[in-house]
Amino acid sequence: METTVHPIAQSGFGTGTTELYDRVRPSYLTESLSYIRQIPKTTAPLHVVDSSLQLAFRIGAGTGIFTRALLTHPEWATSIGALRAVEPSDDMRDFWMKSVKDDCAAITKGTFDNTGVEDGWADIVIIAEAFHWCLDHGKALAEFARILNKDGAVVMIWNLEDREAAGWVAQLYDRRKVHQKSTPQFHFNLLRRAFSNTPEYTSVFHSHEENKWAYRALATDQIVTERALSWSYISVLPPDEKAKVVEDIKVILERGDGKVWINKEEGTYQYPHTSLVVVSRKK
Template sequence: MITGLVSLRAQQFVFRLTRNMTTKVHAIAQTGFGTGTNELYDRVRPSYPAECLSYILTHVTFSSSFQLAFRIGAGTGIFTRALLDHSEWATSIGTLRAIEPSDGMRDVWTKTVDDNRSSIVKGTFDDTGVEDGWADLIIIAQAFHWCPDYGKASAEFGRILKKDGAVVFIWNLEDRDGAGWVAQLRDRIEAHEKGTPQFRLGLWRETFSTPEYISLFHPQEEEEWAYHLLASEQIVTDRAQSKSYIAVLPPDEKAKVVEDVKGILERGDGRVWINKEEGTYQYPYKTYIVVSRKK
């Protein structure tokens, strides 16, 4: 436990030292989510539980047909499609403007999102191109941990939100407490993070103590859900390879990761079968939501 804590603090320290020297998009994010990696990402990353999307609707205030601005991390469209397919959201969205810095991800988003209320442009957390006071709601899905400057991002969110608008941050993550094999999987792939600002490190929480956030937003509200998805050897190994820090590995190192993950799955510590004959079992997951309301 102590060793893990020291390692975590060391990664946090390294990231804080280098954050001011990074570009607007982290180098690992640029390559790990670059052209050629996005189809796998879109195919194997999980969507979001319907109850979590309903929770957002009941915890934000907006007009009957509101303006929704996605931030950096619109990605390949997984979250966009989840909203557009959700019975409550589908009838609430007036305009959906997606923001994403990766050319490859925007290309997949364009191919997979088919709704005339939706569009996507290139942008970053602190440079969106959105007009002042345009958005009722900003949602950042599976992305804000890559933010290089939390204060500048908060100022940008405040600029484009209407009065009483809100920012919602949402993440999915494998639940290492849900089964022994999941904890072993996370340990194996996390060995390749190399100081990248992963969600689990909690560096993004510095947002809520920046002067910009404090002056513009109320204290954040947080919620989490634990549940199970469908797992198989193919699903787990493909999803591991979709991680940015695994995607950038040389082929031989990536092959070793896959080999080790298969070994973990073969042992299957704590596995709960769904259908043993078909090779499917429960994949413990959690979804985290943070809501920040503009003053």
Template structure:
């Protein structure tokens, strides 16, 4: 198998970064997982699921512990090209229905027509060739199958400080792909997508967690291209974010004495059904 991985992903998520990534990245709202389950007929359970770009297992674990999915999963095959993330996934996902192998969007190693559902959470912006990916998705999905693309992003519309922090981070992106660049809508316009899949369905959920200064600065340092910065530049990013948080434009306090406030996010799910 030839594994082609975006160089920023390969370098930014190298061995030694996975545990930190898993600790600081947020999980997904329960409503989003319920919605995804509702898109697959009950009659098809237990489901054969392929999760591509499974990373450290943040979405996998959320799926396994969600009540709507408790008895719905037959077999879950996770695909992840990062050695470090696969190792962490293996340690963090303890369910004999689930396995993980090395692979990519266009080379999953899954047999023809096996999958009821493909799930890609917080990962499809790393795809190198949309046409090849959709061809692979259509190959491994059964005739009634669907692909689900999920993102859980900081909600920059909810508060000024969120938008400012995101701008501070993305200013160091140097062309790294991200959902905000609308890569998925570009993917949906490819000839392979329009010939193999129906028009996508979309839903989103505003939600918030609890954050502190450490939460936000640690999360910023988990971004692929931030991990690659020299120590002095990385420290400058942290200092700039601390200044933004000190101003706290639009911040909603949960416990001011403890320095805890709302951490606004917007989760989005896109459903693409095979023709």
């Protein structure tokens, strides 16, 4: 099994990061989960492969944020026959096992191009907040095609910060971006080119479909700050640089350009996101 991971992913999502990641990362919009539920054609109990964490060359179920969202969603809770989560990180798998309590769900170690799932087992493969870390689209797509049944589909979902919705969100992104360097990030045009130009995709999958929804997650200054600290390339910074990031975020949030308050007295406001879903149906 391939064990190489991007070094920032390995350290940024490693030991000591799981509790913060799970606590401050947003869950998933009900509407987007309902949309995904309508994709599989089968009326039998669904076989689902779940992958959620950002790791290079990986499928990853992370701490279980997406798994828990599926298992508690009314349209999914009664229709999943078996859910197989795949995650390469020992720490993330340990957290997942503690946080996911459902007899139909299990987690194993695996990668984007080596899931360990049997041929044709899955009705649907769902990759949440992850595929931008995949550095070999061809191998991953060939693996997805192998484990999907003849009517199966790959679904990718991201919660993307909406930098056009509020000035403070754009400023927050610009402040973090200083530290991104070569860390793989979501660039949808690159993903579209992979769908158009990768033989493993065009020979097996129909043209991809895109759908998106506005998602206004709840925020406080603490949530926004800690979420920034949970980003892989921020979590690996030396303490003095990390403290400077926190200081600069405080200034951005105090200025609050474009903040839309939910309850000003309680310090809650909207955190604008776009929920993006990309669907690739097997031919």
